[in-house]
Amino acid sequence: MNAQELKQISDWLIDGARSAASPPQMVAEFCESLVGAGLPLWRVGLFVRTLHPDLLGINFIWRPGAEVVAGSADHSFADSPEFKNSPLAIVFGEAREVRYRLDDPETKRFPFFDDMRAEGVTDYIALPLLTTAGYTHASSWSTKHGNGFSDEQLNALRSLMPPLTRLVEITNLRRTAALLLDTYVGNRAGERILAGQIRRGHADTMEAAIWLSDLRGFTALSDRLPSETVVDILNQYFDCQVHSIRTHGGEVLKFMGDGLLAVFPVTQRDGSVQQVCSRALEAARESRASVDAMHYQVGEALEHFRFGVALHVGKVLYGNIGGGNRLDFTCIGPAVNLAARLEKIAGRLHRTIVASEGFAGICAGGWSDLGEFPIAGFSKAERVYGLADEVPAS
Template sequence: MGRLMDASEGIKAWIIKAGLAGVGEGELVTGYCERLVQAGVPIWRASVGADTLHPLIDAQGHRWFAGIGVHEEHFHREESRERRDSWLNSTWRWMIENEQPEMRRKLYLGEGADQFPLLADLAAQGGTDYWSIIIDYGAGAALGETQGVALSWTTRDPVGFQQAGMDLIRETMPVFALAYKAAMTVNVARVVARTYMGEDVANRVLRGDIERGKVKTVRKVLWFSDLTGFTRLADTLPRDQLLDLLNAYADCLVGVVHGHGGEVLKFLGDGILAVIGKGGCEACQRALDAASAARAAVAALNEARSAAGLPTTGFTLALHEGEVHYGNIGSRDRLDFTVVGPAVNEASRIQAMSRSLDQPILISATFAAACGPERRRVVSVGRYALRGVERPQELFTLDDGAVQDAAS
């Protein structure tokens, strides 16, 4: 008994130290399992899983095998039928559905193999005993759909798990579950922040850049795009078709922006405000490349959607370059990390000219002047008065001839 308590205290001390140090979930699982084995628990396989808060992923899991190590798994929301069937026939689902926080099946006696495909597979690989526990979080500790953590243990020992080993796991498991939850929470915070704010802004906010009014004046290339005819589409399409269209074109355009080193700051209805680089020739070149890529990507998307009998649309885009105020702006308890300033207003005004000029892509004179050698890729469409801007501005668009010459 004293040896067991010594092992328990040592394992819990390591878990607490690792949790405070910010060790990731995979390393936590590995360290925990290895220390249980060192204490004499004959674990062959361990599995840890939990729901998570992620736009694409329903749940995450870590599977550890003695002598092999840990493997991380993600279960996507749009999962294959095979993976869905695996969950429907799983031990953890049975435990949740039947409100059973604990399950044990002695595989060497044939228990569970005819009920759960997983247990039949483990028995075929030499597993002799399977034990699983679900630890619930309190209502105040839940995050999204993460209501608890599930753990399972399998051994190949001929007589299965002994009581002393199970007591050691039971004694140390709550501490492990708390550390695992803490590591998951940090990752969830990062994912949620990056999903809703973009990577650069999320990293700044999570580093502590949250003081209202704290802004930097920097030069940025601005991308301001909008879908064409969206008001008509919103009035005529059923809700599900409208949302599908919005998401499809957002995937398309945001993918292009991110693929060219840009950062989406916000969605404005069907519009996108993004920044690319820090201004200057190199950033302008990337923005021009992104504009060309967006045009090709939307054309391909429209072709695919038309073939599937789905509604299509196009986009308009303004590219501008100038000084912006970049940082935390808003009320005392509701901030937005964004860009403001005359350059942002001008980009919006330029984009609004696309319909009247019948030019889906418009580029400011400031952007054109900052292009350097890439200036050959744009062509003037004339000078125009912009609402709220004192003087008429020369506007440009992509020179398709120059683009074709560069590609040939």
């Protein structure tokens, strides 16, 4: 590689790899430009740690003439023999490079190199990517060239690590921000925040199906079980709902103890109000089945659980609410208040799923009229509906 080619590649990285529309495309263009400059690459890996409750990191594997393969690893991978007995464990643990010719007997201690030798790999180097925040990502480079990598080629790779690291760091920070916002405030709210909707009082009115649920008997449960057990039960209980809500187009806005507030927005991309309400009802039916099947072993006793969910549809104010520099992206309005009152009525009636007259009228069929009830804070009584196929719990 001559100095001019190396500078062009470095400048491309420093400029943000603008010709690449995605991380896999960036990895592909980067590796292909190195091959074009004379670097005999066979396999390149980029390993990026993430700040995510479920994922330890993501990786991208490039080989000549093939699509870049993107993958991920959960947090348990850090304790697996596959990782602990790999050269990358040294890179991540000690933030230093690892270089081996594959005819070196020392490589026998790494099972990964057995596969590489079978492919005809002759030389391998793993280089750390040291971020400004003190984190370490990693890259690995291998060749099948008979003489392996030359010193000039290795120095060229080393010289490209700082600009590659800055690009990876910036891209990863942007991805981490999106993932954390999605995790903690929801996908749609996260999109709005990243788009700049961050000022207090900045809110929009939207029509939505509203979901408000809670776990029956949670106060008594909390009083008689250890707090760690209660947290584990809550996580399992919310798992019974969140997947169904998101699968059917809803967004979880808030967990309030054992309570859950979600909305199913009625927008052009989500379909008609009837379609949205039907999906919300289907999510409620799925969640009912999941909670019914949920059980938890506490000592010799087997705990079973019940929950209630109220469904309503109406206008909500959706945006930034809070005090000082502590904001919450949530929804408020009379429609949300009514859903909260209906959920309490569901508990009194020993029902799992109840709906307002507005929701039941839109999502017609399969409802029983449970009567008219006064609603605290509302001038008119509200007619409440329950599913006809549901037998009230004793």
